[in-house]
Amino acid sequence: MQKVLNKFVLKFESKSTFGSYFYKKSFLKSALNKLPTLRPNKRLVPATLAVLIQCAALLSVAITTWTVIFASAYFGLSLNISIFTLVLMQALAAATLSYLAGMASWWRWIHLCFPLAAWLLYQWHIPNVIYLVGFIISLSLFWTTFRTQVPFFPSRPVVWHQVASIIPQESPVRLIDIGSGLGDMSMYMAKTRPDSQIEGIEIAPLPWMISYIRAKFRRSSAKFILGNYQALDFAKYDVIFAYLSPAAMRLLWDKASKEMRSGTLLISLEFEIPDVPETTRIPSNKNTPEIYVWQIP
Numbered sequence: 625m626q627k628v629l630n631k632f633v634l635k636f637e638s639k640s641t642f643g644s645y646f647y648k649k650s651f652l653k654s655a656l657n658k659l660p661t662l663r664p665n666k667r668l669v670p671a672t673l674a675v676l677i678q679c680a681a682l683l684s685v686a687i688t689t690w691t692v693i694f695a696s697a698y699f700g701l702s703l704n705i706s707i708f709t710l711v712l713m714q715a716l717a718a719a720t721l722s723y724l725a726g727m728a729s730w731w732r733w734i735h736l737c738f739p740l741a742a743w744l745l746y747q748w749h750i751p752n753v754i755y756l757v758g759f760i761i762s763l764s765l766f767w768t769t770f771r772t773q774v775p776f777f778p779s780r781p782v783v784w785h786q787v788a789s790i791i792p793q794e795s796p797v798r799l800i801d802i803g804s805g806l807g808d809m810s811m812y813m814a815k816t817r818p819d820s821q822i823e824g825i826e827i828a829p830l831p832w833m834i835s836y837i838r839a840k841f842r843r844s845s846a847k848f849i850l851g852n853y854q855a856l857d858f859a860k861y862d863v864i865f866a867y868l869s870p871a872a873m874r875l876l877w878d879k880a881s882k883e884m885r886s887g888t889l890l891i892s893l894e895f896e897i898p899d900v901p902e903t904t905r906i907p908s909n910k911n912t913p914e915i916y917v918w919q920i921p
Contacts, residue, residue: 673725677735681717685710711743779805779867782911783893784812787865790891790904790917796820797862802853802876803827807835807846809865814846825849825856858883867893874898880920890918 689705696703718735787809791797796819801810804824814822824846826832832850839846858864858880866876877897880890894913896902906915 673727674722674731674735677721677725677727678714678718678738681714681721681735684717685713688713708743711739715739779809779893780912781808781812783915784809786906786912786915787891788813788816790906790915791817791863791889798860799823799863799865800825800853800856800861802864802866803868804835804848805831807831807838807844807848810835810846810848811839811842811844814844818845822846823849825851825853827852854879859885861888863889863891865891865893866895868895870895877918880918884920886920888920890920892916892918 689710693703693705715736715738718739719732722732722735791799797817798821799813799817801813801822801824804810804826807824810822810824813820822845824835826835826848827850829850832848835848838844839848854875861884864880864884868876873892873895874897876892877890877900884890893915896914896916897918900918902916903919904917906917908914
């Protein structure tokens, strides 16, 4: 919150001399300085912030609408505001607040489209059971994405081939795929490296269940675990493969640097670790993003 308010004030200050004077002389500066600074581990995750923004947008639309209707009635005017107009106001207000909050650009589009999509679905008179089924499927697929900030990202066969060429060939390895999804990567590695122990861990129940069943039908030696990789002991593994998200890379490195043994490999598809130079980087091409490799010293 302090960051957002400071950003707003600095923009206001830069617009005019009056803005600069207002900031320096008013109580706003002292009030901002007294706001507590949130520690990194207590910052709002984007999903929580998104819910708060939609609530704030709804409140602002309600207050604005009530004020306009009251003013119109005071002057003897009759004003009717359509539902679509209110929904459009909600969408624009939420998108604006997400911009002021410094959210990623794609979050602004989500805030803009969500109220409009909800209104459109309401107009179609879709049975309530459809929403329930959709919610259950989404919950089982994405589970705690709002907290881990790691959505469902399936990798492609070309990536599996490249990872297979990176890992040590001279001896068996124990490899785990963090966020294993539907299990394709892990089952491919188990097939190409039958001498090694291949595992996958997935926090969302539905992808884990699908990967578990598929491994049984294919008689794959890959093992799949339902859970959070933070509960693992990284010291047990020779290779750790991750396809997460930028938001999760710092926590991944904090754990890997503390627990992984010297000489073991941490491999990340597409996402680098801030301020941590990789040992090897495989450049991206039209078929796959970059692959980053860190060898633990």
